[in-house]
Amino acid sequence: MGGVVELERVGPLQGYKLRIVQEVLLALLAKEASHGYQLQARLALALGPLGGALNAGHVYVTLGRLEKAGLVCARRVGQADRPDRKVYELTAAGRERVHEWLADTSWPKPAPAEFHLKLVAAAAAGLADPVRLIDEQRGELLRGLREAQRAALAEPAGSVAGLLLEGVVLRLQADLRWLEECARYWNATKG
């Protein structure tokens, strides 16, 4: 064995999800102190059918991290018939982080550069037919669109989670249109 280097896959996706939970929890605490269960419930409401991806454990683990980093502080509050619960509050440093986050205009996954480069590399090396790769990618995106659309249609009018699903639908539509442009280009190069 040996000689195999494991590529570290802590890519942008993982960084993003970690960040979103941290920053969102901080922002949710900006108005008033709250406990983990309540924060989880507010996230679940905002995410609707997409909320399944964020479990309660993740919220508690993140709150623990934020506490260690000095961005929140926790105090125990006694409850009748039940174990104490922890109520979290923003620290001054936490409040500052929230303001930075609100002012940050970076946009997740802005450009389809990775897929573009995959096509270029596959064609250059004769590894795979780019048109084939595009067809497969289109199928995957359409399956995602099908799911997102069904979830969006199932949301009641005026639902805040419906707004998020609408965003997913529009983004997938844009990606699918770009794939059509890719198909046109790579078909033409085949001659």
Place this chain on the structure above:
Amino acid sequence: MSAQALCKEYGKGAGLVRAVHGVTLEVELGESVAVVGPSGCGKSTLLYLLGGLERPTSGSVRLRDSSLERLPEAQLARLRRRDLGFVFQAFHLVDELTAVENVELPALLAGASPHAARVRARELLERVGLADRASHLPSGLSGGQQQRVAIARALANEPLVVFADEPTGNLDSAATTEVLRLFEELHANGQTLVVVTHDERIAATADRLISMRDGAFVDETKLTGGSSRRLSAMTGLEV
């Protein structure tokens, strides 16, 4: 329904156009199939061949026990009226008839009694959410509403297959959503659907997607079997 080695050619000699070129297809009962491809790829011509609106140069289309290309014109017209429903991009409603009169027309042509046709038409308008617009003329309806009337009309004779040619091509985003909702509902109720479209949202309602280029099928993708996990991953929320 199925199609075997379907070809449709127009013109002759140097002007010969092969609009559809050797298409073989099977559509299961209750299945929803979308055909996509760039304009001019032959997808609308294919729909007209499958729906018996045009006759193929060669090849065959079978619907249950009939070979469409062998039927004499009168019989083919009867089969179209009774067993097939059509939805077009430009709605094709009769301008002089009200919504309910448009919807009942196919049933009347198929020999239903005026009373039965009217009852059925009202039910269908209710189903597409337009019960309160029954006595409006098409000119008094929005594009989305006109298309919903056209969908109700396509269902008048409980067709085996509904064919739709760019059903959202003339609609804005909100009206597209209304039509999407109806297509999802039809599909859930087991209606067999064949849709030709370049609208990704309509294509994504299908069980199966067929890509056409230059008159032939170039790719086929099953769209069933999605999961909320995939959805979360696409939102960037995967944990």
